[in-house]
Amino acid sequence: MQYPNKTGTSKGRSAVLAGFLVAAFCFSPIVESSNRKDELPARPAIMSAKAAKALLTDVSVAGNKIAVVGERGHILTSTDEGRTWVQGKVPVQVLLTGVFFVNEQLGWAIGHEAVILHTRDGGSNWEVQYANPYKELTDEQMDALSEEEFNQLPRLGSPLLDVWFKDEKEGFVVGAYGMLLYTRDGGANWEDWSARLDNLDNWHLNAIGSADGKTIYVAGEKGLLFRSEDAGSTWSTLPSPYEGSFFGLLTGPQPGQVMVFGLQGNLFASAEAGENWQEIKSPTENSLMAGVALDAQNLVLVGNSGTILISKDGGKSFSAQTTKDRQAIVGIGKTSSGKLLMVGQGGVKLATPASL
């Protein structure tokens, strides 16, 4: 099959945007009040026995609680190390892309249509805190847009891509077309902090993470890397060792240590909080999507086509394995007993580190 240009290049980007404009013959207002959760169509996720086997995209572990999210508004939680799953009641059917639990009760999930969902009961019931669903604008509405608003048009309906909470109150969400959202009140209000990053071209922000809650990293398309050293108030752009997309980042275990990885298996590490980077020889050409540190020495990275990368020396070198089914692995987490829980195309997969 032949694919058109990918959207990652600026050429592709403008082509998509142009297409977007052509398609939008009847437009309507947007940008000023960016939380448009009331405009989300009410279509609760269907309770399904197959949800744990359908596409899943992220894992979060807090104490004994494991949460995974995926397509069609599926959110599932487990309290027995991933053996059995309970599906939560979710008011949307969109593809969810990230989940973060700060403790066994409080959690957030994000996804397409820029939805942010919240649970207070450990994942049984979810409510919408934020959304920015797709909407077509009329010509008049288009004409009335400022240049900045116009540039942000593609954000309508686009996905948020990663979520990280410092504690029960403060959290960040990053997403497509440069979205960065911040809450100081557990999500009751979300502020658009996108402009605090030097990302005028609105490249996708794919990952956010922090080891200590103070130094926070964001990685994205076009080799973009950002760092904040004041818990997110101000951000600086880091020098980047790579031109392509980063899909994930892993902080720690030592202070100042951070690893970023992405397209085509590219893999870089820094020991100095991202000030400079070393390329690590990657044993795969498949894109890497997520990673987890089991302890100071053992790291596991996962990615497309069933790729699993294992390091036993704190990330200095990696060896590659491939799952038998070769399905994409999109997220990985470590359970309270130290087992690995991977999610992706075929749903949940459990593994013990020894079996890798």
Add this chain to the structure above:
Amino acid sequence: MTIKKASAAENLIFSMRGPIVIVFLLLTAFFAFEATNVQLSTDMKKMVPLKHEFIQNLFKHKDELSLGNDIRIAVENTQGDIFNAEFMEVLRLVTDEVFYLQGVDKSKVASLWTPNVRWVEVTEDGFRGGEVIPPTYDGSAKSLEQLQANVLRSGQVGRLVADDFRSAIVYVPLIEQTEDSAEKINYKEFSDALEEKIRQRFEKDHYKIHIVGFAKKVGDLINGATGVVLFFIIAIAITFVLLLIDSKCIRSTITVVLCSVIAVIWQLGILTLLGYGIDPYSMLVPFLVFAIGVSHGVQLINEFAVESSRVADRVTAARLTFRALYVPGILALVSDAIGFLTLYVIEIRVIQDLAVAACLGVFVIILTNLVLVPVFLSYVGVSKTAIHSVEKKQAGKAPFWRAISHFATGKAATVSLIIAVIGAGVGLYIGKDLKIGDLDPGAPELRPDSRYNQDDMFINTRYSVSADVLVVMVETPDEGCSKVAAMDKIDRFMWHMENVEGVESALSLVTVSKLVITGFNEGSWKWAQLSKVQDILNNSMQNLPSGLMNVSCSLAPVIVFLNDHKAETLKRVVKAVRDFAKVEDDPEVAKFVLASGNAGVEAATNQTISRAQTTMLIWVYGVVTALCLITFRSWRAVVCVMVPLALTTVLCNALMTLLGIGVKVATLPVIALGVGIGVDYGIYIYTRLKGFMEDGLSLDEAYFETLRVTGKAVCFTGLTLAIGVGTWIFSDIKFQADMGILLTFMFLWNMIGAIWLLPALAHFLIRNNIPKKAV
């Protein structure tokens, strides 16, 4: 018994014996010539209920919706994997050979060796790709390593390469067949070519060839059906021997067998003249016609031997034979024919054709057997041994029949009735689990252990394909199938279906669109969602594989893969589609219409059959009951004749349940055939019984005399009928074997029922109710 006078028909026939023989022989030669043109038809259209809503929808969209007529050839290495030079060479040779097969769409053949099989990957600069077998491939360890890497990133694992990497597939699409396409694929020739040029040449050492696909299945079906011809010869041979032993006369044996074969020739010739072909179902009819012909022939030579012992003149004996038997003979044959005709209420062409062919065959027998056999006998006569044997039997005590006749006496009758009631109860209990449809996995037409089904199993377990496919046709306005609203409905429909028990997965243009959108986004699965932007959706479907939408984008099939084709699964899945359509159908956006795919056709067939089943039973029993009523003018007689038949029907259903045979196109006619023919026994026995009782005999004496006169003929009839259809049990075609088993059972049990249960019923119903005739 009273001596009847010669009828006009009798006088006419016996005054023109010579011309009759000549005319019959000429006609036989003519029909034999015609019959050589008979076509074996495996037209699938005839095997489906054309009037059913699903099938009508299917035909409405047939030309715009190609579901593909293709063959998959798996080359297996039984001693290792595919990544070695020798295996790749075999695969290359098989791929090359396939191009030379007649009817193959050469441009779409795919294997690891064809340039249309490529790998693609996302890089910083966009997409990168190449052929799976690198241009520099030379069979060296290094190039094999490269090949392995390319296979892994090509996404062909599960499609062209087995999950266990021990076999690879050559995918062979056939040229589209339309109503008026010049070049029709001859499935038999194609299938034979596959065997000869692929399987025989390449299946050796540690390589195995597995072939599946519609064309191969039909080819195997034709070959299996052709094998049945041999069974016909075997059936003739067995019947001949049994007849000879029974009649002790080679002349009359040859006469009966010859006349019955003539009946078959006439039947085939007339069918061909009328433009009918023969199909794997109506192939049964020649067997039936032969067996029915023989069973009537037995009565005739039996009677002829009896008459010959009384009069010296052959012509007079033949006249007396004709006189005694032409009325009951015609009556029995007409009731057979009417019984068969009730099959016509089932709106499936092969069953209707079967009804016509069987009906015609039975009418032919009236001429060939009732007329020609006595005429022949009037020339050839009967052997002295046969006459002596008849005389001896008439004088003898017949201890066997004496023993059997006790079934008509008080105690035995009571016990018999109790046994019958228990049998019916057990039969009903077991038979309540009787299933509709085909129950075996794989191609149900062929035996589970046939080569085809083994190959099917091999490919199903090692590749991501399913043999059981239901296709839901999504109808939209023109250019509407890729609209955001329609795609959203299809997306939700697929998940709705995937959550139905028995559904493995679903595939449609939405599946492809999501994959391509993921590809647009650098292969990140966090983007695997249908876009709400129409242009992105349109872009994502620019290179849609064929068959996922029609040219005007007003039709998109959703292909639902099922775990099996059991009736409950189909019922559940069909209901789920209807539930969704009820809520979501919107003519402006999308309508969800049933059904295509093999499972769609089977669902329609099952629905038709389960509806027709009751109708057919009512018709058959209604017609046969009416015939009995007209003949005997007594409800007691009807009960005596019909209850044993009903018991057989109940037991037959129980047998089907126990053997795992479902009610389907092949087995539905069995009941009608069994009852239609089975009633003959009852009619013969009851007629004689009534006659003897009217002559003043008590019930058990009358029954003894009945058995002496007609018992042997009845048993012999049951036996010849059972032998005729019994050879089918060994057919390569599963449904023919099923028909064979069930018909054999019905013919034998109807006979047993008539001899054992009928007198017991008579004991309670007519012992004192037959008025004696004034002497």
